[in-house]
Amino acid sequence: MEIKKIGVLGAGAMGNGIAQLCAQTGYEVVMRDIADEFVQRGLKAIDSFLSKSVEKGKITDDDKKKTLGRIKGTTKLDDLKDVDIVIEAVLEDLELKKQVFQEMEKLTRPEVILATNTSSMSITAIGAAVKRSDKVVGLHFFNPVPLMKLVEIIKGIKTSDETVKVAWALAEKLGKLPVLVKKDSPGFIVNRLMIIQMMEAIKVYEEGIASIEDIDKAIKAGLNHPMGPFELMDLTGIDIAYHVCDYLHRELNQELKHVPPVTLKSMVRAGNLGKKSGEGWYKPGDKK
Numbered sequence: 001m002e003i004k005k006i007g008v009l010g011a012g013a014m015g016n017g018i019a020q021l022c023a024q025t026g027y028e029v030v031m032r033d034i035a036d037e038f039v040q041r042g043l044k045a046i047d048s049f050l051s052k053s054v055e056k057g058k059i060t061d062d063d064k065k066k067t068l069g070r071i072k073g074t075t076k077l078d079d080l081k082d083v084d085i086v087i088e089a090v091l092e093d094l095e096l097k098k099q100v101f102q103e104m105e106k107l108t109r110p111e112v113i114l115a116t117n118t119s120s121m122s123i124t125a126i127g128a129a130v131k132r133s134d135k136v137v138g139l140h141f142f143n144p145v146p147l148m149k150l151v152e153i154i155k156g157i158k159t160s161d162e163t164v165k166v167a168w169a170l171a172e173k174l175g176k177l178p179v180l181v182k183k184d185s186p187g188f189i190v191n192r193l194m195i196i197q198m199m200e201a202i203k204v205y206e207e208g209i210a211s212i213e214d215i216d217k218a219i220k221a222g223l224n225h226p227m228g229p230f231e232l233m234d235l236t237g238i239d240i241a242y243h244v245c246d247y248l249h250r251e252l253n254q255e256l257k258h259v260p261p262v263t264l265k266s267m268v269r270a271g272n273l274g275k276k277s278g279e280g281w282y283k284p285g286d287k288k
Helices: 013-025 036-055 061-069 094-107 123-127 161-173 190-206 212-223 229-236 238-251 262-270
Strands: 005-009 028-032 071-074 085-088 113-116 136-141 150-154 177-181
Touching (some): 005 013, 013 028, 013 061, 013 071, 013 136, 028 036, 036 061, 085 094, 094 113, 094 123, 136 161, 150 161, 161 177, 190 212, 229 238, 238 262
Parallel strands (some): 005 028, 028 071, 085 113, 113 136, 150 177
């Protein structure tokens, strides 16, 4: 099937990043969120990113205008009724995702693929909430979406090969490097491995072995990672790290290595969620 118009559910960091990427590639995009303030915040984030790209000479001002012109921000679900694929990027809440997919199934044409950007949750479980389970697929982008190269394509038990093929072609058209997760397993590839490193980093800090700053420096200089685990959690959301860790703990036979550390729980309870809240493992102005 030919994809011309893409629906994005959610205007947060992942949603607006996906919307921007699709629009820059030439697709018409409808970005929907539940409140206009969220939609406007998402559009503002896209405008800001594109403006910086213009300043750096990566794109022209005309490119920016054309990209923004391809994005329609809305709070109305009906505005997605004629899209060719839906990419869901709402909160990491399984029941919420099921509800959203049921709404999209009723609204869109039967052949429309329903993709989820979930970073760890079961594609099979989400697909079970709708009748077109063969059209449900994981399309997991990474933050920040316009810059990160990888896209994980996750096949649920009932996901058809044709759906995977279309998702793969779209990822390549968007300039991404797709990898196939053949077995729908919690955390997929990257988060399954990354969360362990993040949790161990917190434990190393809790045990007084090294400071947050030195742990990040060691990972960057010793493993050649662009960011340390604490920097990465601040960027992507400390609450996301907590919820993914807790989800893996529940889904993977209650393995102790996935138990969220006490310090992580305390950070979430305090509302110190990283960049999104203004303060996380690092405070504004801290040198990294």
